[in-house]
Amino acid sequence: MSNYSLIYVTCGTKEEAQNIILSLLEEKLIACGNLFPAVTSFFHWEGKIDKSEEVVMILKTKTKLFSKVEPRIVELHSYEVPCIVKIEADYMHAPFANWIEETLK
Numbered sequence: 001m002s003n004y005s006l007i008y009v010t011c012g013t014k015e016e017a018q019n020i021i022l023s024l025l026e027e028k029l030i031a032c033g034n035l036f037p038a039v040t041s042f043f044h045w046e047g048k049i050d051k052s053e054e055v056v057m058i059l060k061t062k063t064k065l066f067s068k069v070e071p072r073i074v075e076l077h078s079y080e081v082p083c084i085v086k087i088e089a090d091y092m093h094a095p096f097a098n099w100i101e102e103t104l105k
Contacts, residue, residue, distance in 0.1 A: 002088035004097055005066055007059040009073060010041060010083045017055045020076045024059065029069045031103040032060040062104055063088055 007030075011017040014037050021033035036056040043050055061069055066086050073084055092100075 002063055002090060002092075004089045004092050004100060005061055005063045006087045006089060007057075007061065007066070007069060007073075008083070008085040008087060009057040009059065009077075010039075010054045011057065012052070012054060012078060014055050016076075016078055017057050020073060021057060021059070023076055024069060024072060027072065028104055029065055029072060030059045030061045031100040034058045060100060062100065065104065 009017075009020070011020065014035065017035050021030070021035065024030040024033065034057065036058075039054050039056050041052050041054045043052075059069070063086075070084055070086075074082060
C-alpha cells in the first residue's frame, strides 16, 4: 500500500467542488485539491443514458486519511451516488511527498 493517494471526485458545480476542497483543507484531510471546471460526463442513470456538465476534483492526501476523507465528501456532496475513486500513488516526487507529510501532520 502506498503512503499517498489521489482521490478523483466529480461534482455538479464549481461552487460545490470549491466548498468540498476548502472544507477538507481546513480539516487537514487533504494537502491540495485541483479543480477542472468543465467536463461533459456521459453515464447510465435510472435505466437510460444521460449526460451532464460537471467539474472534476483531484485531491492529494495520505492514504491512511482516506477513511476520514470519503465520509466527509459524501456528507458535503449533493449527489445521491457521488463518484469517489481512490488512486494510490505508486510513485511521488520526494519533495512533493515531503510537503504532503509536513502539511498533514
